Amino acid sequence: MAFRAAVVTFPGSNCDRDMAVALERASGEAPLRVWHGDAALPDRLDFIALPGGFSYGDYLRSGAMAANSPIMREVVRAADRGVPVLGVCNGFQVLTEAGMLPGALMRNESQNFICRTVDLRVENTASLFTAGYKAGGTIRIPVAHHDGNYFADTETLERIEGEGRVAFRYVANANGSQRDIAGVLNAAGNVLGMMPHPERAVDPAHGGTDGLRLFENAVKALAHA
Template sequence: MGFRAAVVTFPGSNCDRDMAVAIEKVSGSAPVRVWHGDAQLPDGLDFIALPGGFSYGDYLRSGAMAANSPIMREIVRAAERGVPVLGVCNGFQVLTEARLLPGALMRNAGQTFICRNVGLKVENAQSIFTSGYEAGQEISIPVAHHDGNFFADNDTLDRIEGDGRVAFRYMENCNGSQRDIAGVLNASGNVLGMMPHPERAVDAAHGGTDGLALFESAIRSLADA
């Protein structure tokens, strides 16, 4: 049986197709597409991806409405069972609003929408999402966001740094994120949220392929399990 992934679409998601294409390119299996109003996830999922976009028009706070949509109750349960969950950009915002990840994503410190490639340093190369990278490896991945400024209180930051839960850091802090954090893992290591878009760096025509290793890592982790 192939790699059984789901990509969730909220009203206003706009990177869901890119995410599905990236997963299929790496795994060879097309992901199941799941709608925010679905009450249930398909059985036997190996991977769940929450894509980028502007779910519910960023009403109230980015990700706040999506975090309370019917499918999120199921995703929280799946995450608690250990199913890998990746949230990119708006997906990261949804995961923090759903309290699956610590902190919050605030308006960029420079107030502007940022859309360009950024350099990232791989901090933790042992997670199921990052084992295909080397610790300290420098990669280039596109960002495209207005609310990517990661904030958490100092105690929380100390804890997530101490536990090795910072997956990626910005080499040049583009949005004001505390301690340059670009991607963070949950305590169990099966939930990753990141502002940069790995699904936009999986083909030479994208201008880079540094995102491939993230999807390859997740697939290999499953095969090794």
């Protein structure tokens, strides 16, 4: 059965096409495109992606308005059924604002927009997103954000650390994130939020293909589910 993914677009999304290209490169199937105001998701989805950008101009708080878009009610329900959901950069912010992941993304410690390729250490290889990486290995993925400083209270940090839910850490902290956290999983392991952009590292012309493996991991895992 063909891999059936959807990419959600919000007003201000600017990485939705990149996400669609990455998913098609990994699966051979063009993903469906979903508008934030849609009341329902397409039937039988294998994967949902929330892309980067500046949804609603990042007014109020980054991701806060998008988290209340009509489609997000359906994304939450799909995730609760076990459908994998990937939120990248602004998509990570949306996932935290929607309560699908713990913590919050605050202004970068430097107060500056950061745009460069960074080294990430793979902390968890048990999820469908990360199973193809080497535990403790280093991958190179671009970042581009102004509000990527991951924050959570000490109790929450201890819980997600103890449950192995930190997916990626910055080798050199790029934005002030607590405990160098760059990506977090939900308790079930089917929702991943990360600030770095794997969809910008899927072609040799990008300078590396470490991001492609994340999408290939997901496609492979779901094909054998």
